[in-house]
Amino acid sequence: MSEEVLLEARDIEKAYVGSRVLKSVSVALKPGTITALIGPNGAGKTTLFDIIAGFVQADSGVVRYRGEDITRKPAFLRACRGIVKTFQIPHEFGGLSVLDNLLVAGSDQIGERFPASLWSRRATHEQECANTETACGILEFLGLLASRDVMAQTLSAGEKKLLELARALMLAPRLLMLDEPLAGVPLSVGEQILEHLVNIGAQGKTLLIVEHNLEAVMRVADWVYVLVDGELLASGPPSEVQRNEKVQTAYLGRA
Numbered sequence: 520m521s522e523e524v525l526l527e528a529r530d531i532e533k534a535y536v537g538s539r540v541l542k543s544v545s546v547a548l549k550p551g552t553i554t555a556l557i558g559p560n561g562a563g564k565t566t567l568f569d570i571i572a573g574f575v576q577a578d579s580g581v582v583r584y585r586g587e588d589i590t591r592k593p594a595f596l597r598a599c600r601g602i603v604k605t606f607q608i609p610h611e612f613g614g615l616s617v618l619d620n621l622l623v624a625g626s627d628q629i630g631e632r633f634p635a636s637l638w639s640r641r642a643t644h645e646q647e648c649a650n651t652e653t654a655c656g657i658l659e660f661l662g663l664l665a666s667r668d669v670m671a672q673t674l675s676a677g678e679k680k681l682l683e684l685a686r687a688l689m690l691a692p693r694l695l696m697l698d699e700p701l702a703g704v705p706l707s708v709g710e711q712i713l714e715h716l717v718n719i720g721a722q723g724k725t726l727l728i729v730e731h732n733l734e735a736v737m738r739v740a741d742w743v744y745v746l747v748d749g750e751l752l753a754s755g756p757p758s759e760v761q762r763n764e765k766v767q768t769a770y771l772g773r774a
C-alpha cells in the first residue's frame with residue numbers, strides 16, 4: 520500500500536433518478552493533511568462525502584483506504600477502521616451530561632459486552648476509568664471541560680458543534696470527516712472550531728472538510744478540491760486554486 524495516500528476515491532459515479540450527481544470524480548487524501556472539498560450548493564459535495572464515509576453507495580468507482588478496497592464496506596465498519604464523520608446537525612443526547620455524551624460514543628466499552636461484564640468487573644472498571652480520562656482530555660482540548668456535568672440540551676449551538684467534534688474524537692479517528700463544520704455557528708465559534716481543526720491536524724490526523732465558507736477553508740486546508748455540477752473543476756494548494764480562472768468564474772463568482 521502507498522503511504523502517500525490514506526484514502527482514495529477513484530472514478531466515482533452517482534446518479535439519482537437519471538440525473539448524474541457525480542461524474543467520474545477522483546480524490547486522494549494524504550495522511551496528516553487537511554483536505555477541503557468546496558463548491559456551490561448542489562455540486563455533489565455531501566454525496567461524495569457520504570460515499571467516502573460509507574453512508575451512500577456509489578454506482579461505480581472504487582474507494583480504497585490504507586490500501587484496502589472498502590467500496591462495499593458499511594459506514595459502521597469504516598468507523599471501526601478510523602473513518603469517522605461528524606454530522607452537519609449535531610446528534611447529541613440532550614438528556615445526558617456532556618461527559619456522558621462522550622462516554623456513550625467511546626469505543627471498546629467492555630461493560631457493554633454482556634458476558635465480559637459478568638466476570639470482569641475489574642477490567643470493566645479500569646476501562647471505564649480509561650474512557651473517562653480520554654473523554655476529559657478531549658473536553659479539555661476543546662475547552663468544554665468546565666461544562667462536563669451540564670445537560671447537553673442546554674448548550675449553545677456552537678458548543679453543540681464542539682460536543683459533536685468531541686464525540687467524534689472519542690472514536691480515535693484516523694480520518695476525521697466534517698460536513699460544513701462552520702454552518703450555523705457565530706463567527707467567533709467558527710474561528711475556535713477552525714483552530715481546533717488545525718490542532719487536530721497537527722496531531723497527525725487526516726481531515727476532510729466540506730465547507731461553504733471559502734475564506735475559512737483556504738486558511739486551514741493543505742489541499743483543495745473544487746466540485747461544480749458533479750465534476751472536479753480544479754484541485755491543488757489553496758493559493759493555486761484561488762487563482763484558478765475557471766474556479767473564479769464557476770464558483771467564486773457565484774458564491
Ligand SMILES: Nc1ncnc2c1ncn2[C@@H]1O[C@H](COP(=O)(O)OP(=O)(O)O)[C@@H](O)[C@H]1O
Pocket residue numbers: 535536540558559560561562563564565566567
Ligand atoms: N437522496 C437523494 N435523492 C435524490 N437526489 C439527491 C439525493 N441526495 C442528493 N441529491 C441531489 O444531488 C445533487 C447534489 O447534492 P449534494 O451532494 O447534497 O450537494 P452539495 O452537498 O454540494 O450541496 C443535488 O441536486 C441534490 O438534489
Ligand SMILES: [Mg+2]
Pocket residue numbers: 564565566
Ligand atoms: Mg452538502
